[in-house]
Each structure stands twice: as C-alpha cells, then as structure tokens.
Amino acid sequence: MVPTPQVCVSTLVTVSTMAVVDLYLLEQSMLGARGKAGPGVWPCAAVLLGDLGFLLALRFVSAGVVSEAHSPRRGFANALWFLFLSLLQLKLFFVCQNYRMERRPPDPLARKTLTLLLSVCLPSLFLILTGADNMTPLRRKQEVRGRLLWVVVDLLDVLDLQAGLWEAHTGATDLGVPLWAEGLVFFYCYALLLLLPCVALTELGAAALPGQRGPRKEALYPWLSLVTINVFTMALRGTGMLWYRDPRVSTVFLGKNLLALAVKLSSAWERHKQGGSRGTGVGAGAGVESSMDSTLATQSSEQTEVQAQGKTTPRPPSRNHTMSRSHGHSVSHISLDPTETSLGPSFISHEL
Numbered sequence: 001m002v003p004t005p006q007v008c009v010s011t012l013v014t015v016s017t018m019a020v021v022d023l024y025l026l027e028q029s030m031l032g033a034r035g036k037a038g039p040g041v042w043p044c045a046a047v048l049l050g051d052l053g054f055l056l057a058l059r060f061v062s063a064g065v066v067s068e069a070h071s072p073r074r075g076f077a078n079a080l081w082f083l084f085l086s087l088l089q090l091k092l093f094f095v096c097q098n099y100r101m102e103r104r105p106p107d108p109l110a111r112k113t114l115t116l117l118l119s120v121c122l123p124s125l126f127l128i129l130t131g132a133d134n135m136t137p138l139r140r141k142q143e144v145r146g147r148l149l150w151v152v153v154d155l156l157d158v159l160d161l162q163a164g165l166w167e168a169h170t171g172a173t174d175l176g177v178p179l180w181a182e183g184l185v186f187f188y189c190y191a192l193l194l195l196l197p198c199v200a201l202t203e204l205g206a207a208a209l210p211g212q213r214g215p216r217k218e219a220l221y222p223w224l225s226l227v228t229i230n231v232f233t234m235a236l237r238g239t240g241m242l243w244y245r246d247p248r249v250s251t252v253f254l255g256k257n258l259l260a261l262a263v264k265l266s267s268a269w270e271r272h273k274q275g276g277s278r279g280t281g282v283g284a285g286a287g288v289e290s291s292m293d294s295t296l297a298t299q300s301s302e303q304t305e306v307q308a309q310g311k312t313t314p315r316p317p318s319r320n321h322t323m324s325r326s327h328g329h330s331v332s333h334i335s336l337d338p339t340e341t342s343l344g345p346s347f348i349s350h351e352l
Helices: 005-030 041-067 075-101 108-130 138-163 179-207 221-242 251-310 318-325 344-351
Strands: none
Touching (some): 005 041, 005 075, 005 108, 041 075, 075 108, 075 179, 108 138, 108 179, 138 179, 138 251, 221 251
C-alpha cells in the first residue's frame, strides 16, 4: 500500500525533529562540563535505542493513520501525537538540565534555533494530523480553519513559556528562580502540549462524523483553552515578571492572553444571552402549539360525532354488529350463516 502524502509529511516532520534534538543531546555530552573529545558510549546507546523504539512504534501507528486519512476518525492521529510528544519532551528535559548545569559560556543562537525548530514543527505536525482538507465539507472549511488557528496560537503560547527555561538572556543567572518552580512550569507545559491538540483532534473528528443530526454539543476546547492558557499561563507570566523580575517573560504573549480572555468571555456571554432568548421563544411556541393541538382535537371529535349521527342506518343482525363493535376480536370467533354471507362484505365495507 502506497502511503498518503499526509503520512509521508508527518513521518518526515517527526523523524527530522527527533534527529535535531538528538544532535543537541550528543553535542552536550561531547562538549559538556567535562570537556570530553567525543560523545560517550552510554549517551549514544540511549539515544539510538530510544530512536529505534520510536521508529518501530511509528511504523505501526502510521499504518493506522493511512487507514483513517480520509475519514473523520482521529484515533491513530492522537496516538501518534502522544507518542511523538512524550519522547520529544523527555529529550527536551535532559537538554534543559544540561543547559542549566553546564559551566561553559552559553550559546544563545543554538538555544533560539531549538525554539524556532519546535515552534515550526509542532504546529505543522498538528495541522497535518488534522487532515481538515480531506474530511471537512466545503461549507465548513472556514469555520474549521478558524478553530485550528486558535489551537496553533495556543501551542505557540505554551512553547514560548517553555522555551524560557532553556533560552539564555542577560542576567538570567541572577534571577533566583527555584528549581522546583522551573520543573513545575516545564511539566505544566508538557501536559498542555499533550492534552490540547488531542482534545482538538477528537472534537474535530466528532464534528465531521457522517449521519449526525440534531444540535451539536458545545465544544470543550474553548473552555479548556480559556482556563489553562488565558488564566493559568497568564498568572505564571505575571508572577515571573513581577515577583522574580524575569526578563525571559514574553510581554507580547501576556498581552495576547489578556485580549483572548476578553474576547472569549464576551463571546461566551453573547451565546448565553442568545440561549436564554431562544429558550423563552421555544417555551412560548410550545404553549401555542399545545393550545392549537387541544383545539384541533376538540373540533375533530365534534365532527366525528356529527358524522356518526348523520349516517345512522338500521343495524343488521346482531351477529354482524358484534363483529363491527369489537375490532380487537379475531375473525375465528365469528360465525356467519349461509344466508348472511352475501350481506357480510357490503356491511363490512360500509362500516370501515
């Protein structure tokens, strides 16, 4: 089976990103504080074993991505994102620790290059795994692209917060930020990078499932992004800027969080007001419909009584009248004489 372009590009992005991060790890083991002439045996073996296991798992997960490339389901895409990001964040943790513990002069260009690589590869891989152009109807493409844009901006926001842990700035060594605080920020960003794209992929696939009718459920991602990105992340940036006077805090993304918080709260308030007015209209409409139904039922009952009185005719013998009066009885309990068989069909058709 020939893989689709989506699978080829996603595999290329994941493998190239892992290879670059491996080069960072090997470079740190080779030119670290001990000043060895070459990389150690154990770091190379650990990196190679990790990459080998990742490639084997990627082979089976990519086969599932091929099967669901043109379907709205995104189970294997979630598995691929989970696998890729877990291994990538594990390697980034060791990169951060090596940058923190090294005694040689820092290289700001290498650290900023790592940030640039991640800010390009992670959103690109997410957009590739969505496959929105393949599964989305033409009338909903703009809506889906708008939702994906919010996810990409949130990913860049989290990456900017995490990149402050390894990027070097002037005076960054005199900040006095405790180690536990940096570790907490790192794993908080790791949890967000793992959770937010999976929620977005799941909701995007559920919204495109064929045969769904009725009102769609409200999306969970906007509320999750509002709490985790626009509230908690803004609190972390504000604490770093005011309490620790950290120059690594991005004031641009801090302003973005404030604006996004205002926009999302205002849109939520508008939806709440529209839902209240719609509920009142539906209740009034239901009352009118119930009164109309009762009126129609009364009129129909009166009409049937008038028709029944106008069509009163002499009744046939009691045996045939018993059959017309008890519709729930079976025909086997009714016996007709030979003299009455000619009158039976005409009487039944008249009564029906």
